[in-house]
Amino acid sequence: MSSTHCNVVVLIGGNGSNLQALIDKQSPHYTLAGVISHRPEAYGLERAKNANIPTTVVSHQAYHSRSDFEAALVQALDNYQPDLIVLAGFMRILSPDFVKRYPGKILNIHPSLLPKYKGLNTHQRVLDAKDQEHGVSIHFVTEELDGGPLVAQVKIPVLLNETVESLTQRIHHVEHGLYPTVVEWYGQQRLKCQGNTVTLDQERLKKEGRELTLIDMQGMVS
Ligand code: GRF
Numbered sequence: 001m002s003s004t005h006c007n008v009v010v011l012i013g014g015n016g017s018n019l020q021a022l023i024d025k026q027s028p029h030y031t032l033a034g035v036i037s038h039r040p041e042a043y044g045l046e047r048a049k050n051a052n053i054p055t056t057v058v059s060h061q062a063y064h065s066r067s068d069f070e071a072a073l074v075q076a077l078d079n080y081q082p083d084l085i086v087l088a089g090f091m092r093i094l095s096p097d098f099v100k101r102y103p104g105k106i107l108n109i110h111p112s113l114l115p116k117y118k119g120l121n122t123h124q125r126v127l128d129a130k131d132q133e134h135g136v137s138i139h140f141v142t143e144e145l146d147g148g149p150l151v152a153q154v155k156i157p158v159l160l161n162e163t164v165e166s167l168t169q170r171i172h173h174v175e176h177g178l179y180p181t182v183v184e185w186y187g188q189q190r191l192k193c194q195g196n197t198v199t200l201d202q203e204r205l206k207k208e209g210r211e212l213t214l215i216d217m218q219g220m221v222s
Helices: 017-025 044-050 066-079 096-101 122-128 164-187 214-221
Strands: 007-012 031-037 055-057 084-087 106-110 133-140 150-157 191-194 197-200 210-212
Touching (some): 007 017, 017 044, 017 164, 031 044, 066 096, 084 164, 106 164, 122 133, 122 164, 150 164, 150 197, 164 191, 164 214
Antiparallel strands (some): 191 197
16 A cells, blocks of 8 residues: 555445445545445445446356355455455455455454344344344454454444334444544554554554444544
């Protein structure tokens, strides 16, 4: 990464609303160099095209093995020369070999307060457990699924009569503020990850990452 330029490649598989939030941010500190989808029908591809961002489809269904799929993914990624890979609705598990190629360079957003509720159906699991709070986490990706070091979390209260639908909507709203904020830190070279150590402005982050509120993010992203 040169001192002024950070090439970001976004990996998607669906609607791409987080991609849209990154597009809308229009930061001078990073360029959205490409979008790769593992599903050809992902609506996020349209969003990228509308923003004149190059796209590539690497359909997981076109490959017989995970290693063949990942070899194609590596080739597609390397064409865009990524400084940072942003997972945003990319629904494939990445192998340790893949992750090791890009140490400290892959971010993921997950709709729970990790380490709680790794994996899928997080909103339903929060409701089933009658939790009083829920939230969003961003972490660097390591070989452990949803287990890499945390960068930031935002908590929201679980309201009375909350449903999976209402939580989905409220969590998305948080995600759309949080992801651009964290990618901006990386683009500004303030955020770094070495092994399991994450630093922001040279200060080592605590286990939960930086705790932010929606109000913090409005200040930072505007
Ligand atoms: C987000 O809720 C994110 O937390 C999860 O996948 C969803 C992607 O949504 N990893 P979108 O495609 O960005 O709208």
